[in-house]
Amino acid sequence: MKALDIIHDEHRALGAVLQAFGFVLDGIRDGHFEPDFALLAAMIEYITEVPDKLHHPKEDDYLFVKMRERIPAAAGLLDQLEADHAEGARRTAALRGALVHYQGVGAAAFPEFEATARTYLAASWRHVSREETELLPMARTGLAAEDWADIDAAFEANKDPWSGPTGQFRALFSRIVNLVPAPYGVGASPTKV
Numbered sequence: 028m029k030a031l032d033i034i035h036d037e038h039r040a041l042g043a044v045l046q047a048f049g050f051v052l053d054g055i056r057d058g059h060f061e062p063d064f065a066l067l068a069a070m071i072e073y074i075t076e077v078p079d080k081l082h083h084p085k086e087d088d089y090l091f092v093k094m095r096e097r098i099p100a101a102a103g104l105l106d107q108l109e110a111d112h113a114e115g116a117r118r119t120a121a122l123r124g125a126l127v128h129y130q131g132v133g134a135a136a137f138p139e140f141e142a143t144a145r146t147y148l149a150a151s152w153r154h155v156s157r158e159e160t161e162l163l164p165m166a167r168t169g170l171a172a173e174d175w176a177d178i179d180a181a182f183e184a185n186k187d188p189w190s191g192p193t194g195q196f197r198a199l200f201s202r203i204v205n206l207v208p209a210p211y212g213v214g215a216s217p218t219k220v
Contacts, residue, residue: 028175030090030182031163037082038155044073044203045148047211052141054208062137064130066206066214071126073199074151075119083112086158089181090166098169104161111154118147 048070054060087109094101122143129140170178206214
């Protein structure tokens with residue numbers, strides 16, 4: 028069940044970026060931070076590349092498939108989580124578009140960007156919570172040791188969520204941590220508007 032540890036780690040890494048994203052949105056909204064479009068773009072890149080392109084496909088293609096075979100009672104939950112994955116990809120596309128609009132228009136477009144981002148954040152937190160509290164406990168008890176071989180191999184290929192299979196996300200995650208102000212990162216103190 029190595030995959031369970033990897034999934035938990037990937038959820039923690041995503042959670043760190045989601046927490047930081049909310050913190051940055053709060054700072055911009057409350058007038059404590061100037062918008063840092065490079066930081067916002069890096070956060071959106073991380074949530075597009077890691078969950079949408081690396082994490083969710085492994086869940087869909089390995090964990091969910093095996094759970095459908097072995098745990099018929101999981102079907103409804105799996106249907107919802109797969110729908111969340113598809114919707115998450117659409118939400119990240121909307122988020123990228125809202126950022127481009129915000130950057131082009133300026134402060135007047137922040138409320139629209141913030142609303143799109145808050146929708147994404149809320150949906151992501153709900154999704155991760157369902158996986159952590161419902162899906163993973165069900166997988167732990169409902170799948171046999173032999174079921175885990177392919178699932179573990181698929182997730183072990185991810186390496187760690189901070190660097191990715193070939194280290195391609197290490198610089199991105201480090202850039203986010205270095206740009207986000209404390210307490211969520213190690214960036215410089217926020218610039219007052």
